[in-house]
Amino acid sequence: MKPKPNPPLALLAELTHRCPLACPYCSNPVELTRKEQELPTGTWLDVFREAAEMGVLHVHLSGGEPASRPDLETLVAGAREAGLYTNLITSGIGLTEKRLRALDEAGLDHVQLSLQGVDAALADRVGGYRGGFDRKMQVAAWVREIGFPLTLNAVMHKQNLDRLEETIDLAVELGARRIEVATVQFHGWAARNRAALMPTRAQAQRAREIVLAARERLKGILVIDYVPADHHAQFPKACMGGWGSTGLNVAPDGTVLPCHAAQTIPSLRFERVGDRPLRDIWENGPAFEAFRGEDWMQEPCRSCERRHIDFGGCRCQAMALAGDAAATDPVCSRSPLHARLVAEAEADAAVTEAEFVYRRMNSPALVS
Amino acid sequence: MNPAAVPFLPRGVRVHEDRVRGMSVLLAPERALKLDAIGLAILGEVDGETPFGEIVTRLAARYEAPAERIAADAAAFLDGLVERRIVEVRP
Numbered sequence: 001m002k003p004k005p006n007p008p009l010a011l012l013a014e015l016t017h018r019c020p021l022a023c024p025y026c027s028n029p030v031e032l033t034r035k036e037q038e039l040p041t042g043t044w045l046d047v048f049r050e051a052a053e054m055g056v057l058h059v060h061l062s063g064g065e066p067a068s069r070p071d072l073e074t075l076v077a078g079a080r081e082a083g084l085y086t087n088l089i090t091s092g093i094g095l096t097e098k099r100l101r102a103l104d105e106a107g108l109d110h111v112q113l114s115l116q117g118v119d120a121a122l123a124d125r126v127g128g129y130r131g132g133f134d135r136k137m138q139v140a141a142w143v144r145e146i147g148f149p150l151t152l153n154a155v156m157h158k159q160n161l162d163r164l165e166e167t168i169d170l171a172v173e174l175g176a177r178r179i180e181v182a183t184v185q186f187h188g189w190a191a192r193n194r195a196a197l198m199p200t201r202a203q204a205q206r207a208r209e210i211v212l213a214a215r216e217r218l219k220g221i222l223v224i225d226y227v228p229a230d231h232h233a234q235f236p237k238a239c240m241g242g243w244g245s246t247g248l249n250v251a252p253d254g255t256v257l258p259c260h261a262a263q264t265i266p267s268l269r270f271e272r273v274g275d276r277p278l279r280d281i282w283e284n285g286p287a288f289e290a291f292r293g294e295d296w297m298q299e300p301c302r303s304c305e306r307r308h309i310d311f312g313g314c315r316c317q318a319m320a321l322a323g324d325a326a327a328t329d330p331v332c333s334r335s336p337l338h339a340r341l342v343a344e345a346e347a348d349a350a351v352t353e354a355e356f357v358y359r360r361m362n363s364p365a366l367v368s
Numbered sequence: 369m370n371p372a373a374v375p376f377l378p379r380g381v382r383v384h385e386d387r388v389r390g391m392s393v394l395l396a397p398e399r400a401l402k403l404d405a406i407g408l409a410i411l412g413e414v415d416g417e418t419p420f421g422e423i424v425t426r427l428a429a430r431y432e433a434p435a436e437r438i439a440a441d442a443a444a445f446l447d448g449l450v451e452r453r454i455v456e457v458r459p
Contacts, residue, residue, distance in 0.1 A: 007388055009400055055388035057400045085384070085395045110380050110397040149380035149397050177380075177453040178397055219451050225398070 004283055007055025010247035015061060017252050018068040020093045022128030022358035025155055025190035025197060029263050032361060033252040041071045045078040047250055050278040052082040059084040067094030073102045080107035087112055092139035100142050111143050112151040118166045128358040140174045151178040157197040164207055168214045172222055181211055182227040187261050187316050192357045198348035204229035231345035236313025236329040243291035248282055256281045258288050261316040265325045291315050296326050300334045369443040371421030374458040375414050381454050383411055396454045410442050
């Protein structure tokens with residue numbers, strides 16, 4: 001019999017797919033969940049209680065834009081009551097000072113604010129939402145006034161990487177304790193915008209230098225978490241810290257996922273909250289079992305000395321690029337597809353004029 | 369950490385009794401740190417009012433250990449958390 005997996009540390013609660021922004025790298029699935037299909041308040045509160053009882057420590061309230069849910073304050077209060085550390089992942093749009101004060105009352109622990117660019121021209125063009133940047137700066141000021149710890153979440157790509165130093169400076173200026181410098185990942189919607197988003201090798205290299213220098217300079221002032229450009233890496237990232245090992249996602253309609261992109265893997269069978277206890281889904285659900293441990297691995301992963309370090313990389317990226325979710329992530333230099341991946345990345349990086357394909361709820365690709 | 373500095377846990381950081389894993393953890397933005405008995409004892413004295421020097425004196429008395437060693441261990445522990453913005457100090 002297989003050993004029982006350790007309990008998860010984190011729950012990503014995707015409260016809704018609705019979002020006023022239209023980021024060209026949106027990480028929500030290509031098929032969005034409509035408002036009518038979203039879980040009701042009470043079901044979310046049950047999910048939080050179950051999650052806390054099974055050992056989850058952090059709940060990340062995300063979306064879409066979680067402020068699109070009018071019951072956000074109730075959800076935060078319920079999550080806190082269950083004993084969870086509550087993190088709000090927001091674009092800031094839809095948050096007023098009054099709502100932030102209500103979230104404070106409800107016990108919200110931490111705010112993570114997305115940042116598309118360092119000024120209105122850049123940020124609003126990337127987010128596809130005019131006025132978004134100014135609103136975000138206002139929200140950041142309220143966050144600071146109330147006293148919530150603040151993290152900025154900056155997705156970086158070809159069109160804003162040259163302004164990384166200013167991005168880090170802005171985080172300090174806004175009083176953030178942390179910044180996530182996350183180079184865009186190319187699954188889901190971002191795959192449609194590769195030519196507009198793929199950074200050059202020089203940008204990726206420079207970003208690394210900037211991050212290392214800033215970490216040293218800003219010790220005790222700003223914590224910098226960095227997700228490098230993996231198409232330019234030698235080895236893949238340890239996606240999710242290992243499949244089904246540290247965290248789980250609940251999608252707006254209650255589907256329980258090992259990672260936010262897992263639905264791009266057609267062979268997986270998912271369950272929904274309420275089908276059976278969340279703990280059972282985590283411990284025995286077929287989607288979680290699929291890539292847990294090492295039995296599923298093929299060569300070159302199976303005999304690789306790095307298999308305990310990076311777990312063969314990202315399963316969704318293997319699916320997207322190799323057509324096989326159990327293949328070595330082609331980001332790995334040991335993948336037979338690596339040379340092709342690098343050539344395609346360099347070709348996309350070299351494109352200088354490419355329009356964004358924005359992500360909107362009524363985009364043509366939506367299947368209702 | 370100098371003896372007059374007053375360390376405190378800023379908003380958004382708290383000690384959590386993890387019943388499932390049977391341990392204490394320090395919860396912070398995007399971080400959960402496992403606390404051993406020593407870490408827990410140090411943080412137990414971090415109340416936002418007591419200066420570091422007094423924290424060391426109390427711990428040395430309670431654990432009947434040399435103050436210099438306690439000071440070195442506690443400073444390393446707290447300075448590490450200050451660097452990561454999990455603990456703050458009032459000068």
